[in-house]
Amino acid sequence: MVGRAGRDESQRQVLAPGLHVPLGLAAFANQHSGGWGLFAACIGIYFAQAYFYFRSRKVWSTLLLFGGLVGLLICNVSGCRAMLNTH
Numbered sequence: 001m002v003g004r005a006g007r008d009e010s011q012r013q014v015l016a017p018g019l020h021v022p023l024g025l026a027a028f029a030n031q032h033s034g035g036w037g038l039f040a041a042c043i044g045i046y047f048a049q050a051y052f053y054f055r056s057r058k059v060w061s062t063l064l065l066f067g068g069l070v071g072l073l074i075c076n077v078s079g080c081r082a083m084l085n086t087h
Contacts (some may be wrong), residue, residue, distance in 0.1 A: 028079030
């Protein structure tokens with residue numbers, strides 16, 4: 001049986017990459033100012049996209065939302081590269 005400490009550690013390992021995904025999008029969108037509001041907006045964008053993606057019933061809407069996800073991920077990679085180059 002896994003104790004509480006083992007569960008907490010495994011939850012951190014699962015959640016950590018999920019928290020980094022919006023950081024790249026925030027870095028892409030952040031030109032001069034940002035903060036927690038921009039970070040929360042990026043998380044909201046991903047949640048809204050996931051909500052509508054998994055509720056879509058038609059092929060064309062699923063493909064359109066998948067294309068939006070690809071666009072978000074391209075922006076995420078671009079933002080991550082920008083963060084790596086500044087440190």
